[in-house]
Amino acid sequence: METLVFLFSFSALGVLYAMNTTPEFQEPYVILETGVAVLVIVFLFYYLITRGNPPKDFLFFVFAEFCFTCVIDLTSALEYDGIISGFMDFYQKTGEPYLGTSYAIMMCYWDGIAHFILYLMMISRITDRWAAYRTLGLFWAGSLCANMSVFITGIVAGKYGSEVRPAFWLNFLFLLMPVLGAVTLFTRPKDRPLIGGYNAQHVQTMKLIWRPLDLILVVLLLAAMAFTVLRGLVALDSPLEACSVYLSQYEPYLKDPVGYPKVMMLHLFFYGLPLLGAFVYGLLKPGCTWMSDWTTFFAGAMIQCQWSHIGGSLHSRTTTPFRIPNDAFWTVLGANLLYAAVPVLVAMRVHSNPYFFLKIAPFPGQTGLPNSEEKDTKYKEK
Secondary structure, three states, X not given: OHHHHHHHHOOHHHHHHHHHHOHHHOOHHHHHHHXXXXXXXXHHHHHHHOOOOOOOOOHHHHHXXXXXXXXXXXXXXXXXXXXXXXXOHHHHHHOOHHHHOHHHHHHHHHHHHHHHHHHHHHHHHHHHOOOOOHHHHHHHHHHHHHHHHHXXXXXXXXXXXXXXXXXXXXXXXXXXXXXXXXXXXXXXOOOOOOEEOHHHHHHHOOOHHHOHHHHHHHHHHHHHHHHHHHHHHHHXXXXXXXXHHHXXXXXXXXXXXXXXXXXXXHHHHHHHHHHHHHHHHHHHOOOOOOHHHHHHHHHHHHHHHHHHHHHHHHOOOOOHHHOOOHHHHHHHHHXXXXXXXXXXXXXXXXXXXXXXXXXXXXXXXXXXXXXXXXXHHHHHHO
């Protein structure tokens, strides 16, 4: 099935070419109507071909539909970079002109490559009927939620807020679906058991000083929190000298008038910062079973944001005053890469050795109560 989805997705090129060569399809409202019609047709296609053997999961149709749009996003990025031509000229003018910003181009590359691969992998697991894809799904949900929330907010808050066309409203579908997918996946049973035995009990008695990997991750998380606060304050126009120095000498891209960098910093400041703090708590307090899900979700969000942010700041479409200064280039690049890696490293740690994050199952003869409470209970029974 994933092979069929892969091949059918490239029929999007035919749709784009037809619209690009037919003036009647290039009016703003016609673009919106055609977009809705194409999405409905793609859904009906997959619905009809799977009627004899329907997929076990409704998210199959979401992933298959979005594979189609991934090809459109990749085509958009390639055309804006001058690698191909003849598919998206009309859309650049009367569809969504903000797709030509450096941030949006990098976002489209991520969607057209990373998300496309994720969709095919998840479709393969859904059609297998035995393979679990919950972890992959949470990573995708975090990535696309971050992608679209920054993208939509940046459009209306940045310099393109006065150039919103009818096609803009299609973006809300791509925000709604990952939110729905995240809620669905968070409420499903986990792929692994939540209760551990002797190994979990042994690991959870160890202090942080005897868990060097966790200690390093806690330090990295605290550093990431400090970095998040600094850039969040820069985005909020803080008059602190440290913020002024960082903006002028390290990342002037944060004030790019397109709005995406500022919106991303505020997202991380208000939503990412509490999660980073929660992960520190999860590495200190044993038995936090939620760590496996939320670290995966946030890793997807962070790596997508940082890909678009780093790529956007380096892209040739970013004007010179907003690019990374040459004398701070490697410092800024290294800090941003490390910042992107920290949540991924935490998620890998949680999944590779989950004993510290499991609940402890009572051994035979234990009630799960502390010894003093057990004695008090026995005394009361007597």
